[in-house]
Amino acid sequence: MVKVRFAPSPTGYLHIGGARTALFNWLYAKSQQGQFILRIEDTDLERSKKEYEDEILFSMKWLGMDWDELHYQSKRFDLYRAKAAQLVSEGKAYQENGATLLKTTKQEIKIFDLIRGEITFDTTNFISLKEDGTPFFNAQGEPVLKDEVLIKHDGSPAYNFCCVIDDSAMEITHVIRGEDHISNTPKQILMYQALGLKPPKFAHLPLIMGEDGGRLSKRTGAVAVSDYRKMGFLPEAIVNYLMLLGWSPGNNQEIIELLSAVKNFSIKKVNKAAAVFSMEKLTWINGEYIKKKDPKALAELIKPFLDEAGINYKDKAPALLAQVVKLYQKRIPTLKDFIPRAGYVFYDEISIPLELKEKYLTADKKPAFNLLSENIKILSDFNAKTAEETFREIVKDLNIDSAELVHPVRIALTASEVGPGLFETMEMLGKNLTVKRLQQAI
RNA sequence: GGCCCCAUCGUCUAGCCUGGUCCAGGACACAUGGUUCUCAGCCAUGGAACACCGGUUCAAAUCCGGUUGGGGCUACCA
Numbered sequence: 001m002v003k004v005r006f007a008p009s010p011t012g013y014l015h016i017g018g019a020r021t022a023l024f025n026w027l028y029a030k031s032q033q034g035q036f037i038l039r040i041e042d043t044d045l046e047r048s049k050k051e052y053e054d055e056i057l058f059s060m061k062w063l064g065m066d067w068d069e070l071h072y073q074s075k076r077f078d079l080y081r082a083k084a085a086q087l088v089s090e091g092k093a094y095q096e097n098g099a100t101l102l103k104t105t106k107q108e109i110k111i112f113d114l115i116r117g118e119i120t121f122d123t124t125n126f127i128s129l130k131e132d133g134t135p136f137f138n139a140q141g142e143p144v145l146k147d148e149v150l151i152k153h154d155g156s157p158a159y160n161f162c163c164v165i166d167d168s169a170m171e172i173t174h175v176i177r178g179e180d181h182i183s184n185t186p187k188q189i190l191m192y193q194a195l196g197l198k199p200p201k202f203a204h205l206p207l208i209m210g211e212d213g214g215r216l217s218k219r220t221g222a223v224a225v226s227d228y229r230k231m232g233f234l235p236e237a238i239v240n241y242l243m244l245l246g247w248s249p250g251n252n253q254e255i256i257e258l259l260s261a262v263k264n265f266s267i268k269k270v271n272k273a274a275a276v277f278s279m280e281k282l283t284w285i286n287g288e289y290i291k292k293k294d295p296k297a298l299a300e301l302i303k304p305f306l307d308e309a310g311i312n313y314k315d316k317a318p319a320l321l322a323q324v325v326k327l328y329q330k331r332i333p334t335l336k337d338f339i340p341r342a343g344y345v346f347y348d349e350i351s352i353p354l355e356l357k358e359k360y361l362t363a364d365k366k367p368a369f370n371l372l373s374e375n376i377k378i379l380s381d382f383n384a385k386t387a388e389e390t391f392r393e394i395v396k397d398l399n400i401d402s403a404e405l406v407h408p409v410r411i412a413l414t415a416s417e418v419g420p421g422l423f424e425t426m427e428m429l430g431k432n433l434t435v436k437r438l439q440q441a442i
Numbered sequence: 443g444g445c446c447c448c449a450u451c452g453u454c455u456a457g458c459c460u461g462g463u464c465c466a467g468g469a470c471a472c473a474u475g476g477u478u479c480u481c482a483g484c485c486a487u488g489g490a491a492c493a494c495c496g497g498u499u500c501a502a503a504u505c506c507g508g509u510u511g512g513g514g515c516u517a518c519c520a
Contacts, residue, residue, distance in 0.1 A: 009520045041520060099518055116447070125445050129516085133443075152518040159520045183446060183515040206448080207513070215513090241454095244469090248455055252468040271455080273448050274513060281454065281470045291483085331482040341481095406479035418481035 002034025003173050006060075006067075007163070009041045010053035013224035016277065017178065017208045017216055019063060020242045024205055024270070025176045026065045027243065031265040034173070037069040039166060043156055045074065059225040063235045064258070071170065073162050080157035083165055083195065084150045092194045093150055100151040102161075102194055109186040114174070114203035115270050121186040148187050160184055164191040167200055176203045176267070179274070203267050206246050207274045216277055228282075232305065232336030237286040245275040255288050287333035295326035302338050309339050311346050320345070324428055327420045341419070345428060350415040350437070360408040366442045368398055368405055369412070373438035382431040384423040391423065412441035 006022040008014065014022075029036035038060065042048035060067070084100040087093035093102045109121045127135045128146040135143040150161045163184075167175060182204050192199040210220030222228060228238055240256055249256060249264045290298065299322040306313055306321075313321050328342050344350045352361070375390045376382065391409075395402045406422050413434060419425055426434045 007520090011520075044519060047519075097518090101518090113447095119446070121446075126516095127444080129444095146516095149518045154518080156518085158518065163520090178514090179447065180514055184520095186446095204447080209513080211453085213512075244454065246454090248468095250456065252456070254454090254469050268459095275455090276453060278453055278470070284470055287483095328482090330484090333482095401479095403479055410480070416481090420480095420482085422479060 001173070002029060002032035003037065003171055004029050004034065004176055005037045005039050005167070005170065005172050006065075007039040007041050007166075007177075008056050009044070010049060010056060011044060011047040012052055013226055014056045014059040015216075015223050016225060016228070016242070017223075019059070019225050019238070020208060020245060021176070021178055021205060022060065022065055023063070023239060023242050024247070024267075027262060027265045028174065028176060028267055030262045035068040036065070037071065037170060037172075038067040039071045039170070040073065041159070041162070042072060042074045043159065043162055045156070048074070055226055059229075062229065063225065063239055069170070071166070073157075073166065076162070076166070077155075077157060079169070080162055080165055081151060081155070084157070084161070087150065087194055090194075098153040098155070099149055101147040102150050102191060104145040104147050104190060105193075106145065109189050111185050111189065111199075111202055113182075114201060114267050116204060116272055119182065119185075123186065123190070126187075148190060150191075160187050161191060164188050164195070164197070168192070168195070168197045172200050174201045174203060174267075176205065179204045179207050203270070206271055208245055209274050209276050211276060211278070213276065221277070221279055232334035232338075233282065233286050234289045234301070234335070237282065237289045240289070241282045241285050244281075245277070246271045255285065283333045290329055290332060290335070293329065295322045295329065298322075298329055299325045302335050305335055305339060306346075309343075311339065311343060313346050316346065320428070327424055327428060331420075341416070344414045344416070352411060352415045352441075356411050356415070356417065360411045361442050362408075363442065365405070365408050368394060368400070369409075369438050369442055371398075372405075372409070373435045376426075376431060376438070377435050379431065382427070382434075384421070384427040387426040387434075388423040408441075409438070413437050 004025040006018075006025050008018055008022075026036050028034070038057075040053055040056075042053070084093060087102065088095060088100060093100050095101075104123055104126055107123050109123060111119050111121075113119055123145065124143075126146045127143040129135055138144050148160060149158045151157050166172075185202055185204075189199055208216050210216045212220050214220070216223055222231065225238070229235075236258070239258065243256065243261055244254065247265070247270050249261065250269070293301075302321070302325060303313070324342050324345050325338070328338060332338050332341060371394050372391065375394065376387065379386050379390065391405070392402070395405055398405075407417070410419060410422055410425070411417065413422075413425060413429060429437070
């Protein structure tokens, strides 16, 4: 049975690149009816933090990636030390300054990468360098091979060693990780050999880069999954976008159901070249998912953002929020965009920018505004349809172009030049607010 | 520097394995037009790429070699 793992280090929040690695592992496991395990690599006791660990677990769940097992390397130190001691007793490793090192043997190491094919390394290139960058030479004048640290001088195990022991102990069949680990692979193979263990299969994913072509960093944009959540991105949109980075279902589809991705996923079809992370495309995908959402469900997702902004939607009619959301869901690419665009519905008072006032709410509009508010006031059945009828009548009577009144009225009602249809906006605001804002406008 | 990986529109990619169906398809972004009370949306249209050089072949985006360019690693971090 296929068994894969995602092994984050809790020295920071779940990185968008880490999430992609996790996703491809998860996708592969699901597509093979295999298992996906999570291994917290917290061997660096100094830098590992509980809050990071909690956040990683939370983000994994939020993205919808469930795991079959959860392990902590910090609880497995005894095992690592025992294995290191075993290698020492077998003469394959030795101790020096309190650390345990594996003797590197001269050989050619071939790994078969599921994505890249055969990769060959020559351990004679693994040279021990002095501080000035020049190699140490032995008595024969050959460069000295660099031995791999298994256990550090402080007794804590080194990354590559833990990784090998755990992947083997946890019966990992496929190691799917970032390209930055390619050069760790031969070192790990050396360890598998020394321990007499069979290495798993490897697949190295292309890296994700920032818009500047360099490493994805905070400087070039958000890197933590939690940041994207706070920016109003939907987990399914992030997952959808991430799987498009380095993989394609091959049928020109961009919006992909997770289930169909699981069905079509093939590790061999993963791209070899690094991909640039595009905020624009992520945003577009997010908008697509927002458009597809049921307005009520979408309203629930927007509530935390309203709460955070201190917007009171609870005193309004219970159905109002969903109604507003429905009107806006085609025009908000992220959840966060809702407030600046639709917030006016929930405020008692709106403040209209001076330049809009001067441009649209001029004194000559006063009669039309009065007429409109008076006629609306006496409507017994106020909705988009009756509001429009009332409006059209006035425009006709006054013999003006409807645009001449539409725009000023929109400003008066929403404090914005843009928005959904004016009459739907009126219905949403309700008769009282509509009348009140019309009267106060000029 | 050394070792390793990579190279199709600005970006993500399809095609490459199994050469001809590709004067290279889709998406984002951009531009133009249509719809409309504005914006968004939607619809239509457009510009935009096989890094370069050489080889193999009747035929190369596709196979091979080199060059250039980009990236990764080079820690008793993970």
